[in-house]
Amino acid sequence: MDLTSPWLPPEDETRVQGSRTSMRCVRLLLRSGSATELLGTILAEGPGWITGEGSALYLIDAEGMLRLAASHGLPEWAHEHYSLVDPASDLPAALALRRRETVLLSPEQTSTDYPNTLAGRGTGLVALAVMPLVVDGVAIGVLALALAHRGTVPRRDIDVLETLAEAVAHRLSHLIDHVQAAEHHLPPGVRAGGVPTRQPVLALAALAAGAGAFDRDLVTGETAWDARAYRLFGLDAPPEAETAPAPDLAKLVHPEDLPDLQAGMAEALASGGPYRLRYRVRRDDGSSVQVQEDGEVMLDTHGRPVRVAGLLSDRQRTGGAADPDPGASDGPVAGARSALLLALTRTLSRAVSVRDVTTAMTDIARPALGAASLVLDLVDEGRLLPVSHTVFGGPYRTELSRLHDLSAGVMQSALARAVPLFSEPGQRATGNPLAPAAWAVLPLVASGRQVGSCLITFATERAFSREDRTMYSAFAGILAQSLERARLYDTHHYRATELQRAMLPRSLPKLPGVSTAARYLPSTEGMQIGGDWYDLIPLPDGRIGLVIGDVQGHNAEATAVMGQLRSGLRAYATDGHDPAATLTRTSRLLSELDTDLFATCLYLTLDPVTGQLDGARAGHPPPVRITGHRAVELELPGGPPLGVDPSGDYPLTVGRLAEGETLLVYTDGLVEDRGEDYDDSVQRMIGGLELWSRRTGGAQRAGADGVLGELADLLTLNVTERHSRPDDVALLLLHRTLPAD
Numbered sequence: 001m002d003l004t005s006p007w008l009p010p011e012d013e014t015r016v017q018g019s020r021t022s023m024r025c026v027r028l029l030l031r032s033g034s035a036t037e038l039l040g041t042i043l044a045e046g047p048g049w050i051t052g053e054g055s056a057l058y059l060i061d062a063e064g065m066l067r068l069a070a071s072h073g074l075p076e077w078a079h080e081h082y083s084l085v086d087p088a089s090d091l092p093a094a095l096a097l098r099r100r101e102t103v104l105l106s107p108e109q110t111s112t113d114y115p116n117t118l119a120g121r122g123t124g125l126v127a128l129a130v131m132p133l134v135v136d137g138v139a140i141g142v143l144a145l146a147l148a149h150r151g152t153v154p155r156r157d158i159d160v161l162e163t164l165a166e167a168v169a170h171r172l173s174h175l176i177d178h179v180q181a182a183e184h185h186l187p188p189g190v191r192a193g194g195v196p197t198r199q200p201v202l203a204l205a206a207l208a209a210g211a212g213a214f215d216r217d218l219v220t221g222e223t224a225w226d227a228r229a230y231r232l233f234g235l236d237a238p239p240e241a242e243t244a245p246a247p248d249l250a251k252l253v254h255p256e257d258l259p260d261l262q263a264g265m266a267e268a269l270a271s272g273g274p275y276r277l278r279y280r281v282r283r284d285d286g287s288s289v290q291v292q293e294d295g296e297v298m299l300d301t302h303g304r305p306v307r308v309a310g311l312l313s314d315r316q317r318t319g320g321a322a323d324p325d326p327g328a329s330d331g332p333v334a335g336a337r338s339a340l341l342l343a344l345t346r347t348l349s350r351a352v353s354v355r356d357v358t359t360a361m362t363d364i365a366r367p368a369l370g371a372a373s374l375v376l377d378l379v380d381e382g383r384l385l386p387v388s389h390t391v392f393g394g395p396y397r398t399e400l401s402r403l404h405d406l407s408a409g410v411m412q413s414a415l416a417r418a419v420p421l422f423s424e425p426g427q428r429a430t431g432n433p434l435a436p437a438a439w440a441v442l443p444l445v446a447s448g449r450q451v452g453s454c455l456i457t458f459a460t461e462r463a464f465s466r467e468d469r470t471m472y473s474a475f476a477g478i479l480a481q482s483l484e485r486a487r488l489y490d491t492h493h494y495r496a497t498e499l500q501r502a503m504l505p506r507s508l509p510k511l512p513g514v515s516t517a518a519r520y521l522p523s524t525e526g527m528q529i530g531g532d533w534y535d536l537i538p539l540p541d542g543r544i545g546l547v548i549g550d551v552q553g554h555n556a557e558a559t560a561v562m563g564q565l566r567s568g569l570r571a572y573a574t575d576g577h578d579p580a581a582t583l584t585r586t587s588r589l590l591s592e593l594d595t596d597l598f599a600t601c602l603y604l605t606l607d608p609v610t611g612q613l614d615g616a617r618a619g620h621p622p623p624v625r626i627t628g629h630r631a632v633e634l635e636l637p638g639g640p641p642l643g644v645d646p647s648g649d650y651p652l653t654v655g656r657l658a659e660g661e662t663l664l665v666y667t668d669g670l671v672e673d674r675g676e677d678y679d680d681s682v683q684r685m686i687g688g689l690e691l692w693s694r695r696t697g698g699a700q701r702a703g704a705d706g707v708l709g710e711l712a713d714l715l716t717l718n719v720t721e722r723h724s725r726p727d728d729v730a731l732l733l734l735h736r737t738l739p740a741d
Contacts, residue, residue: 022047022160029167033175035059035069036296038168042145043072047160048676054078054128054146058085058093059172066093066142073146085142092130093142100139102162103130104153127153129161133169140176143168148676148684211311214246214295218269218306218363221372221459229312232291234283248460250370254280254288259336259471266343266368268308270350272299278315290315305363337471344368344475348482353493354378357486358387361454361479372436372459375403377411378452378483384412403455407441411453414441420473422464438462442476446484454479496556503563508536511544513608514734517708519716521729523669531558531599532667532728533566537573544608545573548620548665548732549601549642561597565590565642569603579603579616580652583642587618587650590643598643602636602665606657611736613657616650618642621671624686626662631689633682662708662735664689669727670715685715708733 025045032038039057053073058066066085085093096103105128133141143165212229223246230237233252238244253261257279268275277293295310347364351357358376366374377384386404414421421441436457444451508516518534531551539545547569551562568589572582582603590599600620606613617638624631639650657663671681692711712733
């Protein structure tokens with residue numbers, strides 16, 4: 001049993017409806033078959049306050065070290081620093097193992113104790129629970145789970161976590177015993193010689209199954225095989241305990257199966273997660289073998305494929321039916337090439353912007369085609385400008401820039417002639433020793449217009465058949481149309497964004513008696529614009545007006561309506577109307593506009609001298625007051641959203657904001673999470689504000705230079721780390737300064 005095999009819940013379990021329960025999660029854990037499945041079950045079926053981002057499961061390896069066996073949402077720096085943990089260290093996993101007790105890290109610790117916190121979930125508003133996995137007094141590993149708790153973790157929640165950890169420990173213990181027993185009862189034909197008794201479980205599982213392991217870095221394109229994978233393909237193997245760079249798979253797979261393999265890989269890369277592929281391999285001795293590839297496409301926190309790992313096995317050895325022998329007909333090959341073209345077309349059809357198209361080409365088309373690199377240039381004012389390097393950072397970005405410089409002439413030539421260019425085996429067109437071993441240059445032309453040029457390079461020499469060239473030419477046309485559509489979208493989006501930017505305050509006015517900070521984040525779905533707005537209005541009598549609003553929708557119409565409402569409300573406010581009367585008039589204005597949209601809004605006025613705070617609310621979330629180490633929602637009765645009832649009234653509430661207190665007004669996109677009850681999300685934010693206040697020495701310090709801006713960044717950072725942002729986010733912070741401020 002492979003403890004790091006891909007997690008794929010049983011088909012019937014994925015269809016179960018209803019709320020999550022701890023007992024149901026425990027039952028599913030006791031049925032799990034791998035470390036990854038155990039972690040995935042907790043994240044999918046456990047309590048909703050286990051966020052998943054930054055969770056990990058460690059197993060003790062043969063050397064007594066804690067080795068990462070499964071993870072979810074860990075940034076690259078965490079994999080680099082913490083994939084292997086010394087039990088004698090002071091890291092949380094080591095402490096939990098030595099103490100045999102749960103270690104809780106508060107958000108304060110996760111934000112300060114470890115490096116590069118901004119790269120992951122260490123925002124200071126996320127807690128971490130680290131639990132030892134112990135069975136009958138024997139430690140086998142550690143489970144670390146990221147929590148949504150932003151204050152104290154309740155005892156009842158700790159009990160739930162420890163129950164889940166105990167179930168994980170017992171299931172892992174059973175799986176490990178099962179695998180170690182298999183070492184002494186190997187199936188016929190399996191080599192057992194030279195394998196250490198305490199070899200890591202993954203190696204034992206692969207040995208028992210007669211399978212070879214592979215690991216591919218999708219960023220660099222580097223692939224490693226172990227010795228059994230080499231032997232499966234009939235190649236000279238590296239030493240048993242080592243891995244070596246994999247050969248070019250395109251030279252080993254039967255030509256009739258290669259397009260099928262590429263199409264299947266494109267589908268797997270597009271969807272992520274577990275996959276299974278089958279293909280024939282031709283060996284040097286003339287024999288062939290039916291290979292089954294079981295792997296998993298691993299995604300980063302942004303949903304991009306970054307790694308593929310899995311096992312390669314002989315189907316005939318494991319009892320699978322052999323595929324038909326290669327035939328002479330080209331029909332199956334033509335169908336497979338069509339399937340590959342269709343898979344890549346589907347991928348590009350989901351791309352909206354030029355960056356999306358570039359990412360799809362880099363993340364999916366490049367590895368599916370077995371390419372080493374891909375350079376995409378777009379025509380801009382008659383010149384070819386590279387765009388593919390924008391989706392990468394680090395050394396690989398430099399490599400793409402070098403390739404662009406190296407190939408600029410041939411890419412321009414192919415585009416001018418509108419004819420694809422392909423390298424021939426042994427050809428050195430440039431004479432440059434750094435030139436790729438094989439390449440294809442595709443001119444991108446749509447509706448008679450030059451769009452750009454695409455260079456695809458390969459690490460080893462290859463011959464492009466007539467059918468290959470036809471497929472690449474067809475793909476060039478599809479890519480050109482996708483880019484043309486994406487450029488049109490980007491143009492519309494740029495104009496809409498400029499419109500929205502023009503309607504929001506370029507900066508907040510500096511006003512006596514207060515300090516302020518504001519943030520706005522557009523939605524990441526649709527046109528990535530919306531109707532959220534904020535405003536800070538100096539009033540004629542010395543008071544200050546605070547406005548936060550949210551127009552329904554995420555499109556250009558919502559932005560335009562937002563601009564009209566902002567102007568109208570500002571005019572009513574500066575005329576001297578109180579918040580209730582201002583909202584009444586603004587609601588009437590919206591109902592008279594030629595639109596079906598409505599809006600929520602909150603309007604407050606503050607006298608910075610006396611602290612008097614007047615407010616009215618139109619279906620909008622109430623403001624939050626931060627005082628001392630506490631944060632509470634203000635009692636502010638409200639009326640209907642603007643534009644719903646033109647004759648509706650809005651109650652006026654009168655209160656006071658003391659010196660040293662801070663107000664937060666926001667739109668619901670700041671807290672709204674589709675996987676959590678809205679009220680729970682608000683309470684988590686309030687807990688985070690209290691934690692921030694304790695950590696920074698009290699809300700009174702918010703008036704110091706930069707402190708309020710740091711709080712605004714902290715609040716929005718939690719939003720930016722989400723996989724998607726379906727709604728806009730706007731927030732406005734106001735702090736009434738102390739006399740000495």
